[in-house]
Amino acid sequence: MTTIEYTRGDFQSDQEVRWCPGCGDYTILASVQKFMAASGIVKENAVFISGIGCAARFPYYMSTYGMHSIHGRAPAVATGLATARPDLSVWVVGGDGDMMSIGGNHLIHALRRNVNIKILMFNNQIYGLTKGQYSPTSEVGKRTKSSPMGSIDYPFNPMSLALGAEATFAARTLDMDTKHTVEILEAAYAHQGSAFVEIYQNCNVFNDKAFIALTGKEDRDSNRIYLEHGKPIRFGQDMEKAVIFHNGEATIVDAASVDETAILVHDQTNMTMAFALSRLSHSPTGPTPLGIIRSDDSRPTYDDGVSAQLASAKATKGEGNIDDLIRSLGTWTVK
């Protein structure tokens, strides 16, 4: 077997990329193409499926197989494809409106089933393609065209939502942090089952600087909590902050104020810890966990389950025969 050497260019399609200048999607596209080239995925086996929205144009720009489907339904389309064709590497791309609003049902059920698909949700906390309405992740009080007096909708916490839907992999990264994004994509690809990756993405037209706490030079070091499996959770310019459990919740403290043994050691296989960490930041205006919040390979995937049942049925009943099937209820003969 020969290994094909790819470059990022091998994954660039001939289509002109048309997002607004300065859109975070460009950086994410570059990260994904960079990851793909290095991933070892055979190009013709990669499929990108999207719904509707700015982010959903993504498949057109990838020189792989792809489908730009309909509003919110990409996880369902991908579920059918991955179930039919477990040999493929199936990726879903969409925005927060697409996946948490119109497609919320499909997102949670894909995660629950643990279909072997990789879901990349570009979260910019706004509707871009429909030009600036608040989204299911917009903060309360958000003033937009559809909420001139401020949004009174309470937002989803995408990480908590994914974990509540039994996601076996949930991670978060930032559009501009290409290196970290590639690492997360690698981990998502290596994971057996559904992977949910939230990528904070700046919409410089309708919601500029929504993530400034994480991306601005002044604050970013004190607000990015990089999670690493097996490592104590410390962060800050001089690692002066830490996360501990206090009164049953993950809590941020000054590292100096607690005993070293009290600092939480990240265990990505621990669902309770993952959920607690997901609650640390509801909206990235302060310290926010980045990295793999949960990764647990112990649960079988849906598509493997389907394949196993097919194989088992063939083993016990033999290859199906139509002529026998239509006679299976008993027949009689008229002469």
Next chain:
Amino acid sequence: MVSTTIEDVEPEFLDKVIIRFAGDSGDGMQLAGNRFTDASAAFGNDLATFPSFPAEIRAPAGTLPGVSSFQVQIADFDILTAGDEPDVLVAMNPAALKSNLADLRPMGTIVINTEAFEERNLAKAGYETNPLTDGSLDGYKVIEAPMESLTKEAVKDTGVSGRDVLRSKNMFALGLMAWLYSRPLEPTTQWIEAKFGKKPEVAAANIATLKAGYNFGLTTEATMNSAVSVKPAKLPPGEYTTISGNLSLAWGLIAGAKAAGLPLFYGSYPITPASDILHELSRHKNFGVRTFQAEDEIAAISASIGAAFGGHLAVTGTSGPGLALKSEALSLAMMTELPLIVINVQRGGPSTGLPTKPEQSDLLFAMYGRHGESPLPIVAASSPSDAYDAAIEAIRIALKYMTPVLLLSDNSVATGSEPWRLPERDSLPDFTVRFATKPNGPAGEFLPYVRDPLTFARQWAVPGTPGLEHRIGGLEKEEVSGNVSYNPANHQLMTDTRAWKVANIANDIPPVAVDDPDGARTLVIGWGSTLPVIKAAVRRVRNDGKPVAHVHLRHLNPFPANLGEVLRSYERVLVPELNNGQLIRLLRAEYLVDAVGLNKVSALPFKVTEIETKIREMI
């Protein structure tokens, strides 16, 4: 021991008989009816059935909404319908009597479970006096049986106890009917043994009750004059089975996938009366069938589209309300020109309507229920056995033309049953699919919207094929390249091309066969499940020496190429439909014919007499 054939009594032979079992929805009437049907099929009768049951899982026991019934017509000739008026009504309680008596023919027979006719049940059914004693059943032949105490007596040595004791009283009714109509008991006892093999006491109780019912008939023979029977029908030679439409549709899908050489993917969300297709397909994974029970109707079709993109024969099945939810995704399948079968087992009414009742009222929804200009082929099944062929035909069209196809069934087809003359072994057609394997563009690229010059189908290139990487989607496609295009002329061209592709299928379907032996001047044209009733009505009119022609449509879009010519060659055209006039609108619009409609939306199939009367009026 009771012998299971009539030896000492020579029954009186009838050419046909219509029996309706009616009881509370917990009384097992569907099961009794189905067993009677199978025993009659094994005996060689032709038959047709009409099950009717409440949509509620469990309406209050003993009430009118809780009544469940099963009608079967058995005959010694090739009958077509379950019949208009029952000859016999089995009434397990007062509510069953009250809600079914009006249908019984004059002088018909009523078999009564007398013990259910006590004060409380009579009140629940709205009877002020007991019909068994107030003379209201004069004019019928009434057979009274204390079924509950006789059932208790029959099962007392079998080991069943408590609530299970009365469970088998439907077998008493069945045994009694078996005696009355000289049906063999063996098919039923064999079925019971197979069904309750792991619960021998339950099997014993059911068999004991079945025989008790039969014995009751035998020993009280004097009160019933004599037993009657219906001789085997003279059906065309061949091998037969008794089939319901949902099963034969499921089998047709498996067969069609086999004919295409593709694995079958069925995405569905449970909905009455389509669920049995999902149930049946999920039993046959050894055929390579993948079933996906989705979170909703939209996911069901979306997953099927994903499977179609991946090269599977993708099918999604639903009923009316589900089709509405699928419509956006159906347009996507149309725009991306992927093969997909969308089954709609129509049911009565808008919204939730009448989920267990028949209607043919989604034709216009199937025709127009999408956004933008998006015509699709429509194929309809006309009887339980025909659903097998209809499924294969839908698959043939979808694959050959790379298009979604709507396959219409309805509650009558889905839940009714009839004898089916099985196709010969190894008789499957061969429409093996050939996926694209090589680039088709001038620069060695793959252009997804290059078309076959004859069918206008695009090529099907599936992920995993090197060098054919391409993107499809819902935005308008540029011709040939498939790139997104807002070019006005291109949109006109692509819209016209997609419409033409569907219209062109008219050249690839058989011209309509006109059944007109006598040179009639009046034509009856129908579609779907009204086939047997229309045929029976036409036959009756012809038996009086009056000519009438009949056409029944399998293809509703496009219509067969000769349809306009056929319609215009008759002076009068009648279009009976279980809706308020949907096919007739299409025919009038397409062919400018002054057709007359016969329409019914009462949640019941047509009676033969209704169509017969209308034909006589028109001739």
